[in-house]
Amino acid sequence: MSRPRTRARTAAPEAGLTAGMAARALRRGLRHAGLIQVKAPPALPAQNGRRPHGPEPRQIMSQPASPSLYAAREPVFPRRVSGRFRRLKWAVMAVTLGIYHVLPWIRWDRGPDRPDQAVLVDLAGRRFFFFWIEIWPQDFHVVAGLLVMAGLGLFLFTAALGRVWCGYACPQTVWTDLFMWIERRIEGDRNARMKRDAGPHDAAWWRLKIAKHAAWLLIALATGGAWVFYFTDAPSTLVALLTFRAEPGVYFFVGLFTATTYVLGGIAREQVCTYMCPWPRFQAAMLDKDSLVVTYRDWRGEPRGKPDAAHGDCVDCKACVHVCPTGIDIRDGQQLECIGCGLCIDACDDVMAKLHRPKGLIAFETLGNLAASQAATRGMPPGEARTAAGMAARKAPRFLRPRTFVYAGVLSAVAVVMLAAFLLRETLSLTAIQERAPLYVTLSDGSVRNAYTLRIANKSHTAEEFRLAVESRLPLAVAVQGQEGPPRLVSRPDGLSDARVFLTLPPDPPGGRRDGEVTFRLLDASGRTVASAHAQFHGGRR
Numbered sequence: 001m002s003r004p005r006t007r008a009r010t011a012a013p014e015a016g017l018t019a020g021m022a023a024r025a026l027r028r029g030l031r032h033a034g035l036i037q038v039k040a041p042p043a044l045p046a047q048n049g050r051r052p053h054g055p056e057p058r059q060i061m062s063q064p065a066s067p068s069l070y071a072a073r074e075p076v077f078p079r080r081v082s083g084r085f086r087r088l089k090w091a092v093m094a095v096t097l098g099i100y101h102v103l104p105w106i107r108w109d110r111g112p113d114r115p116d117q118a119v120l121v122d123l124a125g126r127r128f129f130f131f132w133i134e135i136w137p138q139d140f141h142v143v144a145g146l147l148v149m150a151g152l153g154l155f156l157f158t159a160a161l162g163r164v165w166c167g168y169a170c171p172q173t174v175w176t177d178l179f180m181w182i183e184r185r186i187e188g189d190r191n192a193r194m195k196r197d198a199g200p201h202d203a204a205w206w207r208l209k210i211a212k213h214a215a216w217l218l219i220a221l222a223t224g225g226a227w228v229f230y231f232t233d234a235p236s237t238l239v240a241l242l243t244f245r246a247e248p249g250v251y252f253f254v255g256l257f258t259a260t261t262y263v264l265g266g267i268a269r270e271q272v273c274t275y276m277c278p279w280p281r282f283q284a285a286m287l288d289k290d291s292l293v294v295t296y297r298d299w300r301g302e303p304r305g306k307p308d309a310a311h312g313d314c315v316d317c318k319a320c321v322h323v324c325p326t327g328i329d330i331r332d333g334q335q336l337e338c339i340g341c342g343l344c345i346d347a348c349d350d351v352m353a354k355l356h357r358p359k360g361l362i363a364f365e366t367l368g369n370l371a372a373s374q375a376a377t378r379g380m381p382p383g384e385a386r387t388a389a390g391m392a393a394r395k396a397p398r399f400l401r402p403r404t405f406v407y408a409g410v411l412s413a414v415a416v417v418m419l420a421a422f423l424l425r426e427t428l429s430l431t432a433i434q435e436r437a438p439l440y441v442t443l444s445d446g447s448v449r450n451a452y453t454l455r456i457a458n459k460s461h462t463a464e465e466f467r468l469a470v471e472s473r474l475p476l477a478v479a480v481q482g483q484e485g486p487p488r489l490v491s492r493p494d495g496l497s498d499a500r501v502f503l504t505l506p507p508d509p510p511g512g513r514r515d516g517e518v519t520f521r522l523l524d525a526s527g528r529t530v531a532s533a534h535a536q537f538h539g540g541r542r
């Protein structure tokens with residue numbers, strides 16, 4: 001029983017680390033991480049007014065329970081609200097979902113081999129179609145440019161209007177809004193839902209919960225599941241799905257998109273914005289004192305309390321908190337969780353209207369104006385005079401300022417470059433791929449032959465025939481596999497065409513040069529070069 005312990009004691013020094021050293025290192029690490037506390041013992045009595053020599057003894061205290069890094073989700077029960085920002089959100093939802101559902105059903109002639117769809121992601125053909133725009137894999141820079149433009153557009157809107165994208169047009173917001181609307185229709189408004197969730201899980205509770213989740217799944221199927229129509233012919237795919245004759249892969253992706261929509265829009269909701277989305281983390285860098293953000297005008301609302309002369313305009317009714325889809329209190333100041341939807345503005349305006357006080361206690365406001373109003377009303381008692389003074393200190397929001405100029409300028413420059421690159425892109429291109437196994441073949445008469453695959457990418461919708469010319473300092477003979485006479489190549493419409501081409505060097509070329517560069521040219525009927533490609537000829541050693 002004692003042998004292993006003896007071995008451990010003797011083996012550790014060989015490794016350069018004793019058990020004591022390891023324990024001390026572990027304790028040091030825990031101390032630095034704050035997981036154990038070190039308490040100094042009572043000071044030793046001074047001797048003749050001097051502290052005794054030697055290091056101060058330290059004592060390891062008991063290890064407290066580690067703080068949990070997990071926090072359970074606080075359920076959010078947003079209340080129904082009406083007002084101009086709510087109406088705007090409904091309108092944006094109708095437009096965005098309308099576009100999303102209509103696009104795959106717009107017909108567009110795509111030739112005999114593809115669905116006649118205006119917007120189509122053709123994964124098999126490695127092509128993306130958007131009305132008259134056709135993106136090939138070779139045009140990936142166009143896609144990259146569009147993504148850069150989307151990012152810059154987001155920067156510009158955030159700098160000018162805060163998180164309007166998050167609050168109105170982000171798919172997560174649109175879907176969450178839709179799911180919350182269904183929840184309200186089935187389970188009732190905030191108070192009814194809170195009461196039911198706090199009560200017993202009886203038959204009525206289960207009936208409503210099952211109805212809600214079934215409705216959510218149906219909406220997820222009809223919205224998220226509709227993604228598949230962008231990848232395949234929408235009408236025939238819908239018929240195949242409904243008659244259970246679609247490919248298993250189609251059902252799989254419909255299920256996948258339905259499940260993600262249901263989980264993100266119905267279950268996760270504001271958690272996606274708060275914890276999963278990176279955008280709130282760096283959006284603060286886009287904001288400045290002139291950006292419009294949803295703001296509580298504390299200079300007007302404080303001190304909160306009863307609607308009397310001793311208090312500000314905020315009656316602490318918490319209507320703004322109860323309607324918030326992320327469950328925050330905007331009166332606590334700017335917060336990462338605030339998506340800038342403006343629903344708290346609607347709720348508070350409603351309260352102010354009932355109290356016969358001016359609307360706008362919560363408003364889209366610049367932080368510069370907020371600071372100016374705070375300074376102008378400092379020390380003033382609540383009342384109409386304070387409200388008037390605070391509002392008079394404001395300035396009209398400046399949308400044209402250096403930051404927005406820079407974003408708009410860079411966005412315009414990228415747009416112009418992308419447009420030029422797209423308009424000037426070649427509709428026909430030629431690629432020469434040299435065969436490498438073997439690199440060259442020596443024929444029986446001593447001549448040397450190289451083989452190439454010439455690939456024509458024809459982005460037009462007509463087949464074309466070209467004369468093939470070869471330029472080189474070597475006296476090369478050219479032949480196309482399966483052809484007699486002058487070499488000609490035919491490109492099929494809207495696709496790739498391959499041809500095998502042989503170049504042959506005679507046994508004793510003038511000057512003895514055996515290797516060299518080769519240029520393949522496609523010539524149209526008038527002899528003009530329409531596409532070219534470079535390659536090497538390898539003649540080997542004599």
Ligand code: SF4
Pocket residue numbers: 296301313314315316317318319320321331347348351361362
């Ligand atoms: S809705 Fe307006 S009055 Fe009510 S708590 Fe919010 S800020 Fe105050």
Ligand code: SF4
Pocket residue numbers: 294320323324325326327328329330337338339340341342343344345
């Ligand atoms: S605080 Fe207001 S603007 Fe921000 S998310 Fe909540 S309701 Fe929307």
